[in-house]
Amino acid sequence: DNKIQSFMMEKRYIRKDKSIVWVNLTGSLVREQSGEPKYFIAVIEDITKRKLATQKLKESERRYKELIEAIPVGISITTPEGKNLECNSQAYKIFGYESKESFLQTPVLDLYYDYNDREKLIELHENEILKEFEVRYKHKDGTLFWSSLTSIKQKIEDQTVHINSFQDITERKEREEDIRLHGEIMTNISEGVHLVRLDDGIIVYSNPALEEMFGYNPGEMIGKDIAIVNAPTDKTPEKTKDSIMGILAETGEWHGEIKNIKKDGTIFWCYANVSLFDHPKYGKVLVSAHTDITKRKKAQKKLIESEMRYKHLANEMEMILDYLPGLIFYKDASNKFLRVNKYLADAHNMTKEELSGMSLFDMYPQEQAQAYWDDDLEVIKSGNAKLNIEEPWDTDEGRKWVSTSKIPFFNEKGKVTGIIGLSFDITERKKAEEKLKESEEKFRTLAEQSSLGLIIQQDDKIKFANRTVSNIIEYPLQEINDWTVEDTFKIIHADDLPYVKEKVSEREEGDYEKILKYECRVITKSGKLKWVEIVSKALTYLGKHALAITMIDITIQKEWEEELKEISKLKSELLSRTSHE
Template sequence: KYRNLSNQYEMLLESITDSIFALNSDWEYILVNKSAENINSLSRDEIIGKKMQDLFPGIEDTPFFKIYESVMNTRNEERIIESFTHPDGETRFYDLSVYPIHQGILCISRDVTEEKEIQQELEESEEKYRSLFNNMNAGFAFHEVIVDDEKKPIDYKYIEVNPAFEKLTGLKTEDMIGKNVSEVLPGIKDDPADWIGKFGNVGLTGIPISVEDYSEPIDRWYKVAGYSPKKGYFAVTFTDITERKKSEQNLKESEEKYRQFIEDSLEGVWVIDENANTTLVNPSMSKILGYSVEELIGKNLFEFVPQEDIEITNKHLENRRNGIKEEFEKEFIQKDGKKVYTRLISSPNFDNNGNYAGSFAFVSDITEKKEAEQKLKESEEKFRTIAEQSVVGLVMIQDNRLIYLNNTVSKILGYLPEELMNKNVLDLFKNIHPEDRTIAANRLSNRLDKKKIDKMRKQSFRIFTKSGEIRWIKMNSNIFQFQEKDTILVTMVDVTKERMAEIELQKLNELKSEFLRRASHELKTPLISIKGFTNLVLTQYGGTLDNEVISMLEEVDRGCHRLEDIIKNLIETTKIESSKIDLKATVEDLSFLIRLCLNELRGLAKSRNHAIHVKIDKKIITKFNKEQMYEVITNLLSNAIKYTPPTGEITIKSEIKDQNVIISIKDNGIGFTDKEKEIVFKQFGKIERYGQGLDIGIDGSGLGLYLSKKIVELHGGNIWMESEGKNKGSIFYIS
């Protein structure tokens, strides 16, 4: 009986699909069934009597072993579902139950890998739908309908809502779920939209609905679609259409404003149908035609058109039928029979099917404008009369073509007026001397800055007459509006005689400069001899000569030095006038140069007992020619020293203003009268001080300040002076 029972037990154990094994307290296998053999890929003989740790190295670190060990120690059964990686690398999930037995522990394990994978897929699917539910833009809510004894909907309960519901309504999920809508939104039962009745019936009847309604408790407009997934319940999806509803309201208000705008517009509005009958006019249009608004409605367009304009009016209407918008001027007949001049902007009007439905026009009364144009025409006639008698040539240019020229222009150029009228300006450029065409082009374009324009106005240029004769002319241009177009008015003066006189004068100046240059060189040769022999006598025989002779020889030597300075200035003057000075400016420290000049003149200043105040920047980095600016600064400083009586004060200052360096040299010397100030910078503009009882230096050629002015101007700068009058000192400026 025992053997039979044992056999039955063994057959039962082998037939179980769960893996069953037992371990003694030494962790040796004492029992395994067929399923356990298959799972471990080992035979029963390979398992029984072996320690678990030997068969499965590292198992001590798994969650399963922790369960084995816990039951072995506590003698309490436990269960775990966990993954296990077999020696062949395959990972499976197992549902493991462990029970305490007399010898150790009994373990029953079931492979639940497929169930685990299905559960994982289900969770992922639910996550996808939950993500869609949570992230959809439309609001969603699921409700249970609450009915009264007569099975009529009296309320509904919130079962579930998505985040968009919160965003669109402003209500919080935690304040709604499980609650009736009447609790969440008090007053909804009295809402004219009847949300409870409409959507309660959806849940009861299963008939879906879609509505656009305003919710008073939330103060928003919604478009809502409702359906019933099962009886007694309904779900809704909805979007907030408040902004759209506001836009519709704004459009309605805009249309009202548009109508009001037409009524109040100072411009006439005239609408006609496809048969040219009037369907709409505003008060301004009725005023233009002299009728009341009521009188105009229904009247045909042609009732207001003069007989001579009927043909052109038909052409305009044909253009409207062809979809063409036009702007034009037109005469209409008013109620009193008078004509009114108007300007129209007329546009076609088509219905939704593309059929011509008439046209509308904005109409302006231009009667006063027409009268003004007539006066302008008369004014133009007066201008023409004056222009024809003017000794100044007058030309009017529009769109690069000559539209008017007077007889003076014709005489200057040697052409008949009809030969020049409507000629392109570019065609006339061949009559301008090639070297002067840039001047003429810039003069016409008038696109230069004020300084350049002022300079150009002083320039004349050469033209060829029809006969080939060269004439000099001066020309100016201005732009003005004529006949609603930009028009260039050109004035032209023949300055040939004046220009020829200037050329002759220029030749004389050049001759004078050449004479000065030659004279300077001719004077240098005997001067060198005089100076040389004087120095020789003083050096070799000074000890044998009496004091009077030595004094006379020293005076000769000083005279030679003065004459040398004069000759040097004359040579520099001729160079400047002949444009032979090469600037060669470099970046230098102007402050250093000023201090150098001061140092060289300190002895002269000390001999006259002057106090010199230096108030210049430590460094003044700018671009200049060292040698030439040395001459300028030395000249100004020496003048201040020489022309200031002893014990005077001289102040040198620097200032940076608008990116310009300004140097000023101030003295409290003899000053200048207004008349003297006019000539101080002119060539040979020396002011005679001899015999005036002034304790000052009086030598000089009158070229120093002239040369200084030219050098500063070569640097692109300016030089000027200020003086309040005689014996009131002066200030010389360089910028």
């Protein structure tokens, strides 16, 4: 029936120059109508670049995860149905969970203080992105906290997910609530009002709000001198009264903050609006409306103290950035430096102030500056960060290498207004990598030239085998390099296998550093029987424990030993016969 059987697989080949090439092998077997094989069709596609790209992508993903872990913001990935898929450590710590696993097992709905907030969020999330949505969550212990949530709807592997970032804003909300409460008090409280005769400063009227404000009983303030409400300052209460009344006599009004004193001696602040009025009964009087602003004054004091603390914190942060061993800068979207740290300024033999306002074209040759600026524009136009870019940096001390990250800076409208850049010197690391590469190349060169079979075994796998090993056991290197320790037992002669496993277990159960040496028979891929001598020793390979195993083909030696035994046996028989004769 002319059936075609086919297969497809990815595998590695070795080029003539010994380099590895990845291919996608597609094979089809064409049969005769009788069912007998007719011929085989094979198509080989070079996929080395794709494989390398996949490896780079995995490395990029690893670095991305490290960056996400370093960000001081909670990051999580959830489904619209309310399942936690992924998060960083900051996320589960914000919610008071001890581990990532316990947080991911918790339904998203259980994290909300009010389930209606979740429904509202889903409704608003019809758009692709939800920015700075303020929502109430609850810690694992049930306590409420406020969070600012930014959520992006994305498709990942055909699944719709929400990528969320959130920050605890509880303190800010509490401050806002305090301010709102103070505003409500200031808006709704009744002002304290009194009338004072202009000619002698005697109180002729006070409303209940004023009496309560100053701690007097109803009617108790009537007939008293207005000076009783003034607190002593650098002036006496009487001089404060005379000063205000003098201004009133000239201008007809006075407005300002004044320090007052209650009946019990408590000092407090009021804002007073005072004006002159011709009263039909009392003549010219002062109409004074007092508003207790003590809380506002305290709030202002706290605000000033808070601003001082934040200013101090900003100074500390600038000091930290100045002494970080890296180039840190903030530029606007027109290529002007707005802020730089001391390390960057020193690198250009300038002060931070001198660098402020300069562009790359003021500092570098045209071609180099344009290359840097083109790279910046990619971040500005795309709004996407470029992280951990390794690039050369030419200095007065010669060429160095830096790892650079450029992050877009968004304003409150979501527009990119500049970039934040961080570059750290990785010259020593690059040198170390180069030395390691040279060392590995030397090792492989020596190993390939060695007449001894050499195997490096690590993490229960064959990490390296030289061609001498392949020549002894007749298996291709690419196959050997895919073996586990268990796979190596398949070439051991069945009669010798228990002995070999016993020798291997001596290291596992005893001294790891012990040198093991033993002889055994192996069966090659072609079925030949060979004797080999095995020696294994512990070492460190690429920073981890490993075993170096040498293999020597002693088949000829064993055959000679057998021949010598046979000759010795014949000699003994001959001597025995001669003695009897």
